[in-house]
Amino acid sequence: MKQNKVFPAGKVVLTGLILATIFTYLHALVLMNGIPPYLGGDGKAIESRVMKATSIFLESNADAFLLFSEVETGYEADFDFKRGGELADSAIEKLACSREHYAQVLAVAAVSEYDAAALERLRCFDYRGFATKNNLLVAVMERVAKNLSNGDIPGVLRRNLAHVDQIILGMQKIRELMQQGICPPIESIWKLLQNYSDAILYGNYATLVFYNA
Numbered sequence: 001m002k003q004n005k006v007f008p009a010g011k012v013v014l015t016g017l018i019l020a021t022i023f024t025y026l027h028a029l030v031l032m033n034g035i036p037p038y039l040g041g042d043g044k045a046i047e048s049r050v051m052k053a054t055s056i057f058l059e060s061n062a063d064a065f066l067l068f069s070e071v072e073t074g075y076e077a078d079f080d081f082k083r084g085g086e087l088a089d090s091a092i093e094k095l096a097c098s099r100e101h102y103a104q105v106l107a108v109a110a111v112s113e114y115d116a117a118a119l120e121r122l123r124c125f126d127y128r129g130f131a132t133k134n135n136l137l138v139a140v141m142e143r144v145a146k147n148l149s150n151g152d153i154p155g156v157l158r159r160n161l162a163h164v165d166q167i168i169l170g171m172q173k174i175r176e177l178m179q180q181g182i183c184p185p186i187e188s189i190w191k192l193l194q195n196y197s198d199a200i201l202y203g204n205y206a207t208l209v210f211y212n213a
Contacts, residue, residue: 046105053101054203057164060094061196063087064171068189079183088175092168099164106157119151121213130212136205140198144205148213156206163199170195 067087070080127149131141147155170192174184 046108049101049105053098053105056094056101057098057199060091060098060167061200063091063094064189064192064196067091067174068186068193071184071186071189074183075186081178081181081183084178084184085175088171088178092171092175095164095168095171099161099168102157102161102164106154106161109157110154114151114153118213122148122151122209125149125209125213127209130209131205134208136208137201140201140205143202144209148206148209160199160203160206163195163202167192167195167199 064087067084070084070087074080074084125148127141127145128138130136131138143159144156147153147159170188174188174192177184177188
């Protein structure tokens with residue numbers, strides 16, 4: 001399908017997004033890791049599931065970047081609907097698997113007893129000060145603080161699931177367009193990647209609090 005609209009800055013945007021994501025990954029801990037020490041019992045099983053969920057989630061993010069490349073190229077040449085559909089299907093499958101792991105972690109976290117002293121550290125933690133000192137986004141840290149400052153660890157996990165659900169919905173809409181023979185608007189891919197970034201930053205910041213409180 002030949003596209004009339006050309007985005008000459010597309011490759012620049014793609015490069016910038018990839019570099020930004022690599023920077024985030026290299027300077028972040030595993031998404032939502034750090035919860036087990038707050039549990040009264042053995043948290044190794046939960047830690048393993050969190051790491052598995054995160055690994056699969058990041059693999060789906062890689063599919064999204066590849067899909068972005070296909071769409072961007074499609075504005076200058078024929079869009080490969082077969083390849084685009086395969087990437088969308090792969091991302092959705094991985095997101096669903098990742099979500100299942102996170103949901104199981106939430107199920108355990110919702111009925112677990114937490115270390116009282118550890119929860120008190122979360123309540124007393126200087127979220128804004130920590131964000132400012134470490135050049136983090138205060139707005140993101142404030143969202144984390146809404147739950148953790150009250151010791152609400154399950155609430156953080158619920159927000160994480162909401163992020164994943166939002167990404168799944170966005171990817172499904174993009175796949176539906178391709179099934180109709182429509183090349184997805186480049187803006188829809190930008191929004192999808194932004195949602196990934198939001199989820200990753202939120203999880204990273206929560207993890208940083210877990211390890212520093």
